[in-house]
Amino acid sequence: xxxxxxxxxxxxxxxxxxxxxxxxxxxxxxxxxxxxxxxxxxxxxxxxxxxxxxxxxxxxxxxxxxxxxxxxxxxxxxxxxxxxxxxxxxxxxxxxxxxxxxxxxxxxxxxxxxxxxxxxxxxxxxxxxxxxxxxxxxxxxxxxxxxxxxxxxxxxxxx
Amino acid sequence: xxxxxxxxxxxxxxxxxxxxxxxxxxxxxxxxxxxxxxxxxxxxxxxxxxxxxxxxxxxxxxxxxxxxxxxxxxxxxxxxxxxxxxxxxxxxxxxxxxxxxxxxxxxxxxxxxxxxxxxxxxxxxxxxxxxxxxxxxxxxxxxxxxxxxxxxxxxxxxxxxxxxxxxxxxxxxxxxxxxxxxxxxxxxxxxxxxxxxxxxxxxxxxxxxxxxxxxxxxxxxxxxxxxxxxxxxxxxxxxxxxxxxxxxxxxxxxxxxxxxxxxxxxxxxxxxxxxxxxxxxxxxxxxxxxxxxxxxxxxxxxxxxxxxxxxxxxxxxxxxxxxxxxxxxxxxxxxxxxxxxxxxxxxxxxxxxxxxxxxxxxxxxxxxxxxxxxxxxxxxxxxxxxxxxxxxxxxxxxxxxxxxxxxxxxxxxxxxxxx
Numbered sequence: 382x383x384x385x386x387x388x389x390x391x392x393x394x395x396x397x398x399x400x401x402x403x404x405x406x407x408x409x410x411x412x413x414x415x416x417x418x419x420x421x422x423x424x425x426x427x428x429x430x431x432x433x434x435x436x437x438x439x440x441x442x443x444x445x446x447x448x449x450x451x452x453x454x455x456x457x458x459x460x461x462x463x464x465x466x467x468x469x470x471x472x473x474x475x476x477x478x479x480x481x482x483x484x485x486x487x488x489x490x491x492x493x494x495x496x497x498x499x500x501x502x503x504x505x506x507x508x509x510x511x512x513x514x515x516x517x518x519x520x521x522x523x524x525x526x527x528x529x530x531x532x533x534x535x536x537x538x539x540x
Numbered sequence: 541x542x543x544x545x546x547x548x549x550x551x552x553x554x555x556x557x558x559x560x561x562x563x564x565x566x567x568x569x570x571x572x573x574x575x576x577x578x579x580x581x582x583x584x585x586x587x588x589x590x591x592x593x594x595x596x597x598x599x600x601x602x603x604x605x606x607x608x609x610x611x612x613x614x615x616x617x618x619x620x621x622x623x624x625x626x627x628x629x630x631x632x633x634x635x636x637x638x639x640x641x642x643x644x645x646x647x648x649x650x651x652x653x654x655x656x657x658x659x660x661x662x663x664x665x666x667x668x669x670x671x672x673x674x675x676x677x678x679x680x681x682x683x684x685x686x687x688x689x690x691x692x693x694x695x696x697x698x699x700x701x702x703x704x705x706x707x708x709x710x711x712x713x714x715x716x717x718x719x720x721x722x723x724x725x726x727x728x729x730x731x732x733x734x735x736x737x738x739x740x741x742x743x744x745x746x747x748x749x750x751x752x753x754x755x756x757x758x759x760x761x762x763x764x765x766x767x768x769x770x771x772x773x774x775x776x777x778x779x780x781x782x783x784x785x786x787x788x789x790x791x792x793x794x795x796x797x798x799x800x801x802x803x804x805x806x807x808x809x810x811x812x813x814x815x816x817x818x819x820x821x822x823x824x825x826x827x828x829x830x831x832x833x834x835x836x837x838x839x840x841x842x843x844x845x846x847x848x849x850x851x852x853x854x855x856x857x858x859x860x861x862x863x864x865x866x867x868x869x870x871x872x873x874x875x876x877x878x879x880x881x882x883x884x885x886x887x888x889x890x891x892x893x894x895x896x897x898x899x900x901x902x903x904x905x906x907x908x909x910x911x912x913x914x915x916x917x918x919x920x921x922x923x924x925x926x927x928x929x930x931x932x933x934x935x936x937x938x939x940x941x942x943x944x945x946x947x948x949x950x951x952x953x954x955x956x957x958x959x
Contacts (some may be wrong), residue, residue: 388690388698390621391674409683412616419684420657427862429684483753486794515753538911 397426416440457468468523471538475518478540485512493533496524500517546593554583554594558812563670569679570907571672573874574900577814579897580819581827598817605814607770607784608807608881611762613670613699614788615796615803619736622700625693632690632852633697636870639844641666647837648891658711660884663705664895666840669874669903670695676907677869687853687862691869694852695780702876703732703785706883710779713884728782731773735790759802761916762791779883796919811875818878818896826893842902845870861914868913870908 387395393411399493400406407429414437419429435443473480480489490496500507500514501521508513515520522538524531558572561579565572582588591598597835626633644665650659673695682688711721752758766787773783791799846867853866881895 382774388621388624389689390625390692391616391670392678392683395689399827407684411678411683417681417683425859427686429682431681431684450711468792476626488794 384469389423418521422438465526465527467528468532469528469535471522471524471531471535473516473518473520473538476540477516477538479516479538482516483512484510484514484516485515487534487537489524489534489537492537493526494529495524495530495534497522497534498525499523544593547597550591550594550924550927551597552596554579554591554816557814564818565723569676569911571669571675571872572812573672573815573873573878574903576815577819577878577896577900580744580816581822581824582819583816584589584820587591595820596867598813601810602817602882603780603908604767604870605810605812605817606781606882607766607881608803608810609814609875610781611788612803612807613764614785615697615791616793617699617789619789621696625696629690629697629852629855630691632694632848632855635696635851636667636694636848637701640841640850643837643844644838644862651833651890651894653891656709656715656884657707659712660710660880661895662890663704663709663880664873664898665837665876667702667740667873667876667880668695668803668845668870669872669876669906672872672874672903672907673869676872676910680911682865682869685858685862685865686856686929687849687858690852690856690858691849691866694848694870699876703782703789704728705784706779706785706880709880709883710782714777714803717879726774727776731786738790755798755802758798759806762787762799763806781879799916799946810884814882815875815878818882818892822892825839826889827897829893830897833895834901837894837898838901841873842871844903847900850930865910865913865915868906868909871902871909873902882905 382398385397387397389395389409391412393409395411396408396410399408405426407419407421407426409417409419410411411417411449416434416437416439418432420432421428422430450510484500486499497510498508499522500516501523502519516538522534524534526534543658557579561573561575563574583591590712641662644662645658647665648661651657653661662759673691677683677691704725707724711724749761752761766784769787770780770783773786774780788796846864849867849870850863853863856862858866877895877899881892884891
C-alpha cells in the first residue's frame, strides 16, 4: 500500500492513502502530538472532510485497538516468520550517555527503526517501556528490528 | 522585603482583564492580539486608566516578551522544513515578498518617513502572522486540504526572512549607515549558518547541555542561555530578538520539544505583556488621524496577500476555491508586524500609531475573511473545548485504561516504543 507523506511546515506531517474501497484517507500528525483524521470526498484532495480529532493518548488507544489483536497473535513467532527481523539485547553500560536519562531521549526507534520492547533490570522485567522510562546503568534492553537496527541501537546507547 | 502593594494590585487587574479579553477573542476564534493592543491603549498616557506603578514591570516584561516570542518561533521550525519549503515555493516566496512589501514601502514614502520608517512599514505589511494563521487552519480544520502546505511554506520562508530583516532594520532604524547595516546582516547570516551547522552536526551535544529530566532545570538553562545570547547580540548591534531566534533554530529534536513545552506558558504571559506595552506607548488620540491611511493600506495588502496565496496554492495544484482559501488565510498580520514596530518605534511616533491601527484591522478581519472563504461543506464546527479534566463520568474511565494484558510480557503494544 502506498502511503503519501506531505510535510506541513511548522505543524507536522500528513499521511494519505487510498483504502481497498477507494476512499482517500488522510491522517494529520501534529507536532503537538494531536492527530486529525480526514477523508476526501471523491478523488479531489482539495477539500478534506474532517472526521475526528484525537489527543496523543486517544490516538494510542485507537492504535492499540486496531493493532493489538494482530500483534498479540503474531509477535511470538514474528522473528521466525519475518525474514530479516531479529531480536537482540543491548546493555546500558555505566559510562553510557543515556544512563539516568529518559528512554525517549535516545530516539532509538526514530533513528534506527528498531523498537525497544522491554527492559530487564535485575530480577524485574519492564514490559513495553514508555518514552518517559528512565534508563539505568546495568539495564538490558530487549530490541526488535533488523540486524542493522539493533546494531544502531547498540551504538546509540553505548555512545 | 517591602511588598509594593500598588504594583501587585495593578498587575493583577491587568492580567485579569487580559484573560477576559483573551477568552472573548477565542470565543469567536479570533486572535487576542488586537484586544491586547486596545487594552494597552486604554491604559497608556491619555488613556482611560493609567497604571503608573506597573509601568516599569510592563516595560521590562515587554523586552522579555519579544525574546520569548522569537525563541519559541525558532523552536517551531526545522531546517528541513525550510529547505523543502524553499525548494517547492521559491517563486511563491519572491512574489509574496514583492507584492506585500511594496505597498508598505510606497505608503511610507508617501507619508514622508525616513529610510528606517519605510523599511519598517514594508516589513510590517510583508509578514503574515504565522501564529494566527497556523492556529486558524487547525481551528477551521483545513490541515487536510491541498492548499495548506503552500500556505505553511510561505509562512516558514517569511519567518526565516525575518532573521535577516530584523538586524537590518535595527541598524537602519537607529540611524546607522548602510555599510553598518550590511555588516549587521552579514553577522546575522553568519550566526544563522553557524546555528544551523551546530544543530546539524552536534545536536546530540547541544541537546545534552540543555535537556534535563527536571522541567525547572530545562527552563532555567534555556532561558538563561537565551538571555545571554540576546544581550550579546544587542552588543554587536544585531537585535536581541534575532539572537533568541537563533537559539531556537539551533535547538532541535527532543530538546526543542521539551523547551517548547516548558517555555510556552511563559511565552504566552510575556507576549501578552509585550502587546500591552506597545499599546501603552501609543497615544489613542494619534490613532484616529491614522485610520484612513491604515484602512487603505489594509485593503491593498489584503488584496496582494490573496494574490500571493492564490499563486502559491496554484503551484500545489489546488482549485479556485482552494486558491482563494490560501489567499485569505495569509491576510492576518500580527505579532511580527508588532515586533517590527517595537524595534523601529522609538524614532517614529506616527509609524507606531499607523501600524498599530493596521495590525488591529487585519488581525481581526483576516481570520473573519478566512473563515468565510468558500468551502464545499457546511460551516465547520467550532473547535471542541480542550479541557475536559474532571468532567468525565466514572463509567468512561475504564475506556481510557489499558487494554487487557497481552499473553506474554513484551508482546504487543509496540506503539509504546521509545519515541
